[in-house]
Amino acid sequence: MTSDSAAATVDGSALAARALAAAGVRHMFGVVGIPVTSLASRAAAAGIRFLAFRNEQSAGYAAASYGFLTGTPGLLLTVSGPGCVHGLAGLSHATANAWPLLMVSGSCDQADAGRGDFQELDQIAATKPFAKLAVKATTIGDIPRLVFHALAAAVSGRPGGCYLDIPSDVLHQTLPESEAAAAILAADSAASASYNPNHKTLDEGIEKAADLLRRAERPLVVIGKGAAYARAEEAIRKLVDTTGIPFLPTPMGKGVVPDTHLLSAAAARSLAMAQCDVALIVGARLNWLLHFGEPPKWPKDVKFVLVDVCEEEIELRKPHVGILGDAKRVVELINREIKDNPFCLARSHPWVEAITKKAKDNMLKMETQLMKDVVPFNFMTPLRIIRDAILAEGSPAPIVVSEGANTMDVGRAVLVQNEPRTRLDAGTWGTMGVGLGYCIAAAVAAPERLVVAVEGDSGFGFSAMEVEV
Numbered sequence: 240m241t242s243d244s245a246a247a248t249v250d251g252s253a254l255a256a257r258a259l260a261a262a263g264v265r266h267m268f269g270v271v272g273i274p275v276t277s278l279a280s281r282a283a284a285a286g287i288r289f290l291a292f293r294n295e296q297s298a299g300y301a302a303a304s305y306g307f308l309t310g311t312p313g314l315l316l317t318v319s320g321p322g323c324v325h326g327l328a329g330l331s332h333a334t335a336n337a338w339p340l341l342m343v344s345g346s347c348d349q350a351d352a353g354r355g356d357f358q359e360l361d362q363i364a365a366t367k368p369f370a371k372l373a374v375k376a377t378t379i380g381d382i383p384r385l386v387f388h389a390l391a392a393a394v395s396g397r398p399g400g401c402y403l404d405i406p407s408d409v410l411h412q413t414l415p416e417s418e419a420a421a422a423i424l425a426a427d428s429a430a431s432a433s434y435n436p437n438h439k440t441l442d443e444g445i446e447k448a449a450d451l452l453r454r455a456e457r458p459l460v461v462i463g464k465g466a467a468y469a470r471a472e473e474a475i476r477k478l479v480d481t482t483g484i485p486f487l488p489t490p491m492g493k494g495v496v497p498d499t500h501l502l503s504a505a506a507a508r509s510l511a512m513a514q515c516d517v518a519l520i521v522g523a524r525l526n527w528l529l530h531f532g533e534p535p536k537w538p539k540d541v542k543f544v545l546v547d548v549c550e551e552e553i554e555l556r557k558p559h560v561g562i563l564g565d566a567k568r569v570v571e572l573i574n575r576e577i578k579d580n581p582f583c584l585a586r587s588h589p590w591v592e593a594i595t596k597k598a599k600d601n602m603l604k605m606e607t608q609l610m611k612d613v614v615p616f617n618f619m620t621p622l623r624i625i626r627d628a629i630l631a632e633g634s635p636a637p638i639v640v641s642e643g644a645n646t647m648d649v650g651r652a653v654l655v656q657n658e659p660r661t662r663l664d665a666g667t668w669g670t671m672g673v674g675l676g677y678c679i680a681a682a683v684a685a686p687e688r689l690v691v692a693v694e695g696d697s698g699f700g701f702s703a704m705e706v707e708v
């Protein structure tokens with residue numbers, strides 16, 4: 240080693256950038272300024288593509304949806320104070336939707352905190368209510384460990400937003416090059432040793448679930464965006480195909496099993512929910528989107544089998560059977576259990592017939608409306624034109640970004656999703672303003688797919704300037 244390289248040092252910005260790159264981060268969404276400009280350019284030098292936004296809100300929505308699309312945390316970079324406050328939109332949206340995200344913000348010099356420093360804010364206190372984890376690097380040596388820890392926390396259990404605060408003085412501290420490389424290596428192996436992505440699965444739940452589905456008269460499979468996130472499509476398609484059980488997707492669960500599948504109950508949603516006797520809920524919460532699993536939308540005595548990665552969710556909903564685990568793994572285990580004693584509802588089964596007939600009638604009614612060319616446009620005519628253009632694209636299917644009130648609601652019924660993770664909408668929080676950030680994330684997360692945004696003018700207006708990005 241020459242004396243020059245022996246003396247080489249790495250500052251906090253470069254160390255954070257290198258740790259993020261070593262942990263697998265490939266894209267970063269944000270707005271630069273004091274004190275994170277150097278972190279962004281160091282990240283670019285370390286091979287991370289930095290997407291410079293107009294506003295941190297949209298960058299945050301991009302990072303959140305990137306987490307959903309890729310299964311790895313979306314990275315949001317902000318400046319201190321107001322940048323951090325704008326970033327809260329993306330951080331909270333990610334946590335509400337159970338999508339992994341890591342927000343990294345610079346903060347004011349630790350020695351000046353409490354004295355009215357430039358863009359000063361207690362950013363740990365500000366982010367804590369919206370994050371699974373909010374941590375601060377108080378010295379440069381903390382950076383690699385906290386980067387790996389926060390990225391792992393974002394994807395473990397129920398995914399969500401995490402926050403890492405790096406004060407300005409820490410970004411400027413230096414370490415000898417040799418120590419920096421060793422600290423990144425040590426943080427990487429410590430994180431791999433402590434992080435176990437295979438969630439605990441309760442075996443007795445699997446047997447009970449298979450048995451309940453087998454004995455049910457009117458079974459239903461509900462597919463949430465958690466199943467899409469878990470890449471459970473193959474397992475769920477197999478379950479539906481081998482058992483003949485109708486399925487109902489939530490808005491972003493659409494496409495896990497193709498919308499055009501004969502057993503889709505999407506167009507017979509009310510009937511399927513109101514009359515089922517056993518409902519297997521995979522990767523969806525029994526929240527407002529599913530009417531809390533309560534009457535009058537659901538029968539009083541319906542038996543829920545709830546598959547979720549989060550123990551608190553199962554405790555909260557008190558299902559007939561709760562299975563804690565990854566959606567893909569659990570459904571694979573249910574398939575294996577069913578294989579030993581298979582069953583299949585025939586198309587002529589009264590329950591299947593009732594659902595398919597209702598769905599067909601409703602779709603025919605909608606199609607009659609869609610076929611009319613109404614000028615000036617109502618919601619149906621343009622959505623039919625867009626639907627047909629999207630379908631003409633074939634596979635890989637475009638990613639549809641949908642927001643607005645009527646535009647999103649009518650779009651959910653009209654637009655067809657035949658592939659998983661091809662619909663991004665306002666989500667669990669009904670957040671307007673997500674559209675453009677989603678489009679940018681989709682374009683970089685799935686470059687092989689066309690991205691089609693179908694938005695109301697109000698929704699679009701929240702973030703229209705991001706078109707430039």
Ligand SMILES: Cc1ncc(C[n+]2csc(CCOP(=O)(O)OP(=O)(O)O)c2C)c(N)n1
Nearest residue numbers: 643644645646647669670671695696697698
């Ligand atoms: C962050 C946020 N602010 C406000 C709202 C309230 N809100 C719900 S729908 C909507 C506007 C919908 O209008 P538009 O996008 O034009 O869609 P359209 O109903 O015309 O299809 C607003 C402002 C919201 N859901 N989220």
